[in-house]
Amino acid sequence: MFLKSIRYAWSIRRELFSYAWQGSWNLAAGLSAFFGVVILWLVLLLTGRSDVVLPTTLPGQIEFFAVTTVLLWIVIFLARLLLAPMVLLIADRAELRALRLRLRPALELIFDHNDAEYVRPIPSLYSARGEFFWIGVRNAGGQTLDDVTIRALDSWFTQEAIATAMGRRQRSNSPVEVSRWPALHPGAREIVQVFGLGYDSASSNPDYIFNTMQRFTLEVTARDTPTVRRVFLYDPKARPMFRMLSETESDQPTRSGALQSP
The missing domain is CATH 2.60.40.10 (Immunoglobulins)
Known part of the structure; x- marks a missing residue:
């Protein structure tokens, strides 16, 4: 069963990555201002560096925004990639039910x-x-x-x-x-x-x-x-x-x- 699941996921890998990619960058850019600080401090905590402070200059702030946006996008992309098989399966079943309803004699x-x-x-x-x-x-x-x-x-x-x-x-x-x-x-x-x-x-x-x-x-x-x-x-x-x-x-x-x- 596990091997069949792996084969199925590999057969629809394009659909999986397409679903994970769509909207993930815009979502990350929109949320980076709110979750950027949290993500940064989590990274610093995991790496053992607690002496870093938030930038006060404009170039530093731009760099901070870019880094947090990329990190948040990676998190969102991986989360959507993990959820993609279930979401695509639910969508396929709904489409199949609609098709059966259309083909069923009215x-x-x-x-x-x-x-x-x-x-x-x-x-x-x-x-x-x-x-x-x-x-x-x-x-x-x-x-x-x-x-x-x-x-x-x-x-x-x-x-x-x-x-x-x-x-x-x-x-x-x-x-x-x-x-x-x-x-x-x-x-x-x-x-x-x-x-x-x-x-x-x-x-x-x-x-x-x-x-x-x-x-x-x-x-x-x-x-x-x-x-x-x-x-x-x-x-x-x-x-x-x-x-x-x-x-x-x-x-x-x-x-x-x-x-x-x-």
């Missing part, structure tokens, strides 16, 4: 099929007769995002389930807007209902869309921000009926949105 789509906040029952007299599907969006960045929009990309399932729930009466091949916010502040989270389906939505027709598993894609956008997309699965036989697929499973859905057998 928008997040949030869904947990095990959380009752995102899958809510459609109540009936005796038991739940279906589920409401909710989705959350969060600003995980450090700046306010403008014009935040959640949309469902076009598919058969999107048109039959989400577009109908959003009140769209005519079929269209364009994405379906689920919700929009004029601004989303850092750390803020919003949650919105997308649609609901009953457990009895299936029919006797085997090709009916709600009889089979379907994939559909939601995306969240904001001004000057990368778009985030997630693929969701509808399974009429599962409880709950909705879940968000992992990124490795988030293949693009087919035009109909139905899962295809390999």
